[in-house]
Amino acid sequence: MTDKVRICLDAMGGDSAPASVVEGAILASRDRKADYEVVLVGDKGRIQRELERLNISNPPFEIAHASEAVGMDESAVETARKKRNSSLAVGMRMQKENKVDGFVSGGNTGAVMATAILTLGHLEGVDRPAIASYFPTEKGVAVVLDVGANADCKARNLYEFGVMGSIYASHILKRENPRLGLLSIGEESTKGNELTLISYGLLSESNLNFIGNVEGHDILKGTCDVVVCDGFVGNIMLKFAESIGSYLYFLIKEELRRSVLFRTGAFLLKYPLRSLRKSLDYAEYGGAPLLGVDGVCIICHGKSSPKAIKNAIKLASRMVKEEVNQHIKEGLDSSNQIKEKDDRQV
């Protein structure tokens, strides 16, 4: 027996699964500092073939068989309800039954989310779970949530995102008294849309370190540690940010065509570009936690490298050890403001 945290890794999720996932599992398990164990869930035959390809006869992790896989384009809700033997469903059930402590997948985001919510359920006091993503800033990363779990939100959801994001920033990013901003279209409390105007009131009355509205240009500047917004805005901004690297490469290619002087020194560009790409690509941070479910679930990018998979496993393990969910429950509990208000209002 061991008291190590056990993290379940979905072997079948991701653009190049199971190859890159198996490599990620090996990388993570061979880490000397690893204070976790990996349980790889998926088609045993296919996992075995990957191990053979890598000449590994004695893998440093457990394998749990799941006969089905979820495609990247399958319907999320349908999959969560009907595909009971998918790697997602099997892994999530293992967590529900306390056989593992956390789950990591680079598969179909919607399906991971729906399966997590259906199997693990909401964390006590949480109306809507949210996906939190890292954004780079001039002062280290910021946590932005929601980036896609909820296309339409109520103010109480944004308030909950504020609590969950602040606790995450405090315990995982180790920010003291994290500054929380509400994404809007003007600094003043009177600027915004219907949703942010009500949310502003809720957040102001909370015991969070709410610094008020922040605007689109505040994120990269690092005005705050945590940014809350509905999942529609957050997802659009995340995908816009992820596309900047490619656009820059396009501009540079154009310059190369035009200028000889530029061509001679162009190779130097790879350094800042690499750091830009890294800083704008959320795969580099491991993955995005789905906060607000009664368990630990990390959603990785479909293109995750083995290193990103390893980082996601480490993040899941830290979330378990730091008892982030316990802190979220207490955080929501200590603030009764929502319960006292007319539910229709918020």
Add this chain to the structure above:
Amino acid sequence: MTDKVRICLDAMGGDSAPASVVEGAILASRDRKADYEVVLVGDKGRIQRELERLNISNPPFEIAHASEAVGMDESAVETARKKRNSSLAVGMRMQKENKVDGFVSGGNTGAVMATAILTLGHLEGVDRPAIASYFPTEKGVAVVLDVGANADCKARNLYEFGVMGSIYASHILKRENPRLGLLSIGEESTKGNELTLISYGLLSESNLNFIGNVEGHDILKGTCDVVVCDGFVGNIMLKFAESIGSYLYFLIKEELRRSVLFRTGAFLLKYPLRSLRKSLDYAEYGGAPLLGVDGVCIICHGKSSPKAIKNAIKLASRMVKEEVNQHIKEGLDSSNQIKEKDDRQV
């Protein structure tokens, strides 16, 4: 008398007004190809002092006096209603009375918009005017609207934005049958929020070249010529995009500290960075048209250079000559779909 288009320029609007505006007016008026006349509206004394500073005794434009100016932080609606002698109010009235054909200002965006709507009124058939902004793409610029006029929208508004944006792209950007995308969080028609789901239906049934939902990463890629979204999302995305240049400079400064090799060739970076900054800064395109008012109104960035002011005047003049508003009226008229639907639905 002359049959040249007359464009009114707000001398008092912008961070360094009236200095840069007066310089912009001179630049625009001295253009040999100018097929427009400039009427500078603002405090005559202050304009005169700028002309003296520039050693110009015989300015190449008319001056219309306005005794008041609107500050960058003044309340938009209040200003529009009460400050009747501001350069904004005087200039906009001149357009209403057909003394000029268009209006350009780099002043307080909210106040320009509110004054335009109050004085000129809505264009026939338009429920909500919208600010259209250029975004750079790998295939030339795209028009994104709304970027801030309407924080909350109904589907009929997004439909109207689609009509106005398509006509603008067709007549001003000269795109043949411009591709129109609805900004959302998934390509499928079933993905999005309440607003986009209904809007998708309206746009599909229209005679516009609607290519469906586009996502955050599609904009810079150039997937379409026109992107519609509500003004909340559009404004956040615009400001996020405008902040990328500064973030890149920050990353490069960090690299300079780290790498000697990089330092020796860093000056070469200025070329692609300049084109990035240019391409992401909407001041370079002159200004953003407020579409849907019964007149021509171009909103410039507060930091507009004289060249940007000149470009905005040229844009206003083109909008008059191309009869963009007439085409919008016809475009909205040719499609009776909204009138036939239950208004509460859309």
